[in-house]
Amino acid sequence: MSEKNVTVALAGNPNSGKTTIFNNITGARRHVGNYSGVTVERREGTRQFEGKELLVVDLPGTYSLTARSLDELVARNVVINEKPDVIVNILDASNLERNLYLAVQMLEMESPVVIALNMVDIAEEMGEKVKITALSEKLGASVVKTVGNRNKGTDALLEIVLDAVKHHKNKSFQINYGIEIEKKISEISIAMQTMTNIKYPLRWLVLKLLENDLEVYQEIKSRLGGKEILKLVESARIYLKSIFNEDLELVIAERRYTFVGEVYRAVTVPHSHMGQTKSDNIDSILTHRVLGLPIFFGIMWLLFNSVFTIGAYPQAWIENGVEALGEFIGQYMAEGDLKSLVVDGMIGGVGAVLTFMPNILILFFGIALLEDTGYMARAAFVMDRVMRMVGLHGKSFIPLLLGFGCSVPAIMGARTLENQKDRIVTILVAPLMSCSARLPVYTLLIAAFFPESSAGSILFSIYFFGIFLAVLMAFVFRKILFAGQSEAFVMEMPSYHIPTIRGIITHMWERSVLYLKKAGTVILSATVLVWFMTNYPSDTAYSKDYDQLKTMIENTFTEQVAKEILEPLHLSEIEDSEQLQDAIREIKASQLSEKENVSVNLDGLEENEQGDSALHLYALDYLTLEERKEDELKNLEEEQTSEKLSNSYAGCFGRMVEPVIQPLGFDWKIGVALVSAVAAKEVLVSTLGTIYHVGNVEDDSTSLQEALQSDPRFSPLIAYVLMVFTLIYSPCLAALAVMKREMNSWKWAGFTFVYSTTLAWIVAFSVYQIGLFLGY
Amino acid sequence: MITKLHLLKQGQSGHVVRVTGCRSIKGRIIDMGIVSGTEIKVQKFAPLGDPMEIKVKNFNLSLRKSEASLIEVKIAST
Numbered sequence: 001m002s003e004k005n006v007t008v009a010l011a012g013n014p015n016s017g018k019t020t021i022f023n024n025i026t027g028a029r030r031h032v033g034n035y036s037g038v039t040v041e042r043r044e045g046t047r048q049f050e051g052k053e054l055l056v057v058d059l060p061g062t063y064s065l066t067a068r069s070l071d072e073l074v075a076r077n078v079v080i081n082e083k084p085d086v087i088v089n090i091l092d093a094s095n096l097e098r099n100l101y102l103a104v105q106m107l108e109m110e111s112p113v114v115i116a117l118n119m120v121d122i123a124e125e126m127g128e129k130v131k132i133t134a135l136s137e138k139l140g141a142s143v144v145k146t147v148g149n150r151n152k153g154t155d156a157l158l159e160i161v162l163d164a165v166k167h168h169k170n171k172s173f174q175i176n177y178g179i180e181i182e183k184k185i186s187e188i189s190i191a192m193q194t195m196t197n198i199k200y201p202l203r204w205l206v207l208k209l210l211e212n213d214l215e216v217y218q219e220i221k222s223r224l225g226g227k228e229i230l231k232l233v234e235s236a237r238i239y240l241k242s243i244f245n246e247d248l249e250l251v252i253a254e255r256r257y258t259f260v261g262e263v264y265r266a267v268t269v270p271h272s273h274m275g276q277t278k279s280d281n282i283d284s285i286l287t288h289r290v291l292g293l294p295i296f297f298g299i300m301w302l303l304f305n306s307v308f309t310i311g312a313y314p315q316a317w318i319e320n321g322v323e324a325l326g327e328f329i330g331q332y333m334a335e336g337d338l339k340s341l342v343v344d345g346m347i348g349g350v351g352a353v354l355t356f357m358p359n360i361l362i363l364f365f366g367i368a369l370l371e372d373t374g375y376m377a378r379a380a381f382v383m384d385r386v387m388r389m390v391g392l393h394g395k396s397f398i399p400l401l402l403g404f405g406c407s408v409p410a411i412m413g414a415r416t417l418e419n420q421k422d423r424i425v426t427i428l429v430a431p432l433m434s435c436s437a438r439l440p441v442y443t444l445l446i447a448a449f450f451p452e453s454s455a456g457s458i459l460f461s462i463y464f465f466g467i468f469l470a471v472l473m474a475f476v477f478r479k480i481l482f483a484g485q486s487e488a489f490v491m492e493m494p495s496y497h498i499p500t501i502r503g504i505i506t507h508m509w510e511r512s513v514l515y516l517k518k519a520g521t522v523i524l525s526a527t528v529l530v531w532f533m534t535n536y537p538s539d540t541a542y543s544k545d546y547d548q549l550k551t552m553i554e555n556t557f558t559e560q561v562a563k564e565i566l567e568p569l570h571l572s573e574i575e576d577s578e579q580l581q582d583a584i585r586e587i588k589a590s591q592l593s594e595k596e597n598v599s600v601n602l603d604g605l606e607e608n609e610q611g612d613s614a615l616h617l618y619a620l621d622y623l624t625l626e627e628r629k630e631d632e633l634k635n636l637e638e639e640q641t642s643e644k645l646s647n648s649y650a651g652c653f654g655r656m657v658e659p660v661i662q663p664l665g666f667d668w669k670i671g672v673a674l675v676s677a678v679a680a681k682e683v684l685v686s687t688l689g690t691i692y693h694v695g696n697v698e699d700d701s702t703s704l705q706e707a708l709q710s711d712p713r714f715s716p717l718i719a720y721v722l723m724v725f726t727l728i729y730s731p732c733l734a735a736l737a738v739m740k741r742e743m744n745s746w747k748w749a750g751f752t753f754v755y756s757t758t759l760a761w762i763v764a765f766s767v768y769q770i771g772l773f774l775g776y
Numbered sequence: 777m778i779t780k781l782h783l784l785k786q787g788q789s790g791h792v793v794r795v796t797g798c799r800s801i802k803g804r805i806i807d808m809g810i811v812s813g814t815e816i817k818v819q820k821f822a823p824l825g826d827p828m829e830i831k832v833k834n835f836n837l838s839l840r841k842s843e844a845s846l847i848e849v850k851i852a853s854t
Contacts, residue, residue: 283819
């Protein structure tokens with residue numbers, strides 16, 4: 001490390017205003033990532049101060065430094081392995097006693113610590129006055145007052161940080177744990193003195209061994225002479241437990257709190273803590289016995305509508321923009337594979353990534369607002385009873401609700417869950433909430449096969465099916481995957497805060513950028529892959545020579561025109577007769593205006609008919625022929641695309657899976673559609689459109705409905721089974737990519753793909769067979 | 777009178793006697809500052825009756841009744 005660089009780690013309780021202080025110190029020069037191998041966010045930033053370059057690491061917010069939770073482990077490993085020059089411990093002055101518990105544990109690690117006493121304004125309002133010099137003396141560390149959300153005391157804090165680096169005043173800090181424990185500590189310490197190359201401070205190490213800390217235990221076990229030490233520790237633990245009649249780690253924790261209590265009382269003026277605060281008054285409404293739930297649902301309704309209704313506008317702009325860009329670039333490229341790759345594959349892929357951005361920005365804005373004000377904990381408080389019935393946490397409700405809009409923000413929204421197991425189960429079941437991309441599939445099938453009177457009930461039954469399965473699977477996963485690992489629901493209800501706009505915007509931006517960078521690349525490559533699967537091999541051996549057939553149609557048309565129109569009129573070409581051309585043009589115009597429901601200029605037509613009714617009939621004839629030719633060409637074109645798709649890799653795959661999906665009543669056509677719809681569920685509709693060669697179904701699906709109705713393989717039952725299958729089977733690629741990103745491994749994304757597809761098969765099979773049995 | 781925390785009524789307060797239960801849950805509760813002698817006041821119950829919110833050491837904490845039942849509390853007999 002160069003002389004000029006100083007590394008600073010920020011430590012503190014959750015809700016102590018740590019992130020605000022981090023923002024104040026570093027400004028915009030920061031970087032958010034994950035700690036290697038785990039999904040704990042790592043925030044880093046730099047700051048120039050008095051000629052030094054400060055590198056600031058924001059540790060995860062924790063209440064303690066045991067090995068019980070991932071956050072705590074990460075926090076203390078940074079302190080031990082990265083050896084920051086200074087640890088800034090941020091204490092919430094309005095909640096000093098509990099905050100000091102972490103501070104003394106930091107001090108016990110014998111690292112240079114300075115204390116930032118934050119939120120002193122709120123504390124003083126509550127009547128809590130902290131004597132800074134007394135506190136500094138008791139802890140042997142410099143203390144400075146800060147007010148994070150008004151950016152007060154930041155420079156003073158940085159000054160004592162540099163001061164601490166310069167003077168290295170490592171005052172030894174020890175808590176007296178009582179004669180019995182202290183005796184054992186010194187016994188084991190002496191035995192361990194021969195051990196070399198230990199990165200932990202000795203006394204801390206012995207304490208952790210006595211506390212039965214698994215991480216430290218493993219570390220010592222692997223060392224020469226470690227087993228003897230562990231034997232010594234074990235006998236000490238048994239001996240001490242017999243004295244205290246209580247687990248030793250709990251005795252140590254209690255003694256630590258006793259010490260903290262003493263410090264606390266020495267540095268504050270005694271007053272009652274049990275009075276009603278402002279925050280309590282707000283809560284008397286927001287978590288009210290009767291009003292609590294309606295208020296919660298109102299806020300959820302607002303969040304959901306903002307994400308999906310407001311988000312729909314920029315989403316449409318982005319879609320149009322991407323489409324226009326594709327067309328624009330397409331103009332300058334020659335027809336062929338490269339153009340298709342760039343326009344359909346790559347630009348389409350970028351579009352797929354970007355269209356989620358508005359939703360994600362609004363979602364994270366909303367979540368940051370809920371978290372920073374303190375309402376998030378209340379939401380969990382209100383909903384916990386309901387969510388616990390299925391083995392989930394109160395906070396799981398928000399991601400699951402968002403799942404009805406889109407699985408991508410839903411999965412990302414699960415970040416608010418601190419407990420990894422709750423988070424994983426929530427992510428696993430979130431895609432069972434029927435997202436809006438599945439709606440076009442339902443509406444198509446319901447319109448084609450069910451009477452309008454029952455459409456609503458059918459649609460409702462599908463959504464209900466999804467909720468039911470999510471509840472069921474959450475229960476199953478909790479029981480099977482994470483059996484017996486239930487964790488305590490001990491959650492702080494932080495005081496309500498007025499959040500800073502800057503804090504919320506940074507929060508929102510950081511998470512959105514994470515989505516763009518990590519999930520974006522996967523979504524992009526997946527889109528290109530699906531493009532490839534549905535377009536290749538491009539040199540398909542067609543069953544017919546389409547080009548020849550097209551020429552034949554053109555030729556027949558020319559012949560018929562010559563025979564039926566030109567010959568009787570003694571013309572060699574249409575262009576020879578101005579009057580005929582005029583007649584054709586007029587009829588076209590009148591057909592067009594009829595279509596558009598504009599009143600037809602009858603006078604003109606009549607006049608024309610009077611003038612030359614024979615010519616008019618020929619013109620009509622010509623148009624009929626032309627229309628027939630166009631129709632035939634279009635059919636041929638669609639047949640060709642359909643055949644191309646069925647011969648593509650995706651098509652082959654569809655045929656390959658046909659035996660597997662036959663028991664569900666599906667044929668290869670549905671197979672192809674299902675395979676390609678893994679890209680995005682709404683693709684199912686357009687793929688069916690291609691296979692049934694009815695052309696573009698995006699604007700109007702009536703022709704596809706008719707095509708499906710006339711397919712003898714289809715029935716209302718199969719349509720219903722297909723809806724059920726679409727609901728349950730593998731989430732789309734975007735969702736899978738985000739899962740990979742959020743759980744930091746392909747394992748869970750792969751698991752989701754397999755479990756949901758299997759579940760879809762089983763459920764669809766049951767529905768189909770029961771349906772057949774009932775005679776549908 | 778010694779009773780369990782989840783049996784207290786809204787607004788009632790008492791002092792912690794001891795925390796029982798398995799190690800990891802007990803550890804979490806103790807880390808939050810609930811040790812013997814600590815004063816606790818029941819702030820309220822959630823709209824659906826569970827979890828409950830308590831005041832301890834100048835902050836508010838919510839916990840499920842099942843966890844509150846692990847905390848033995850001494851209430852001043854009135």
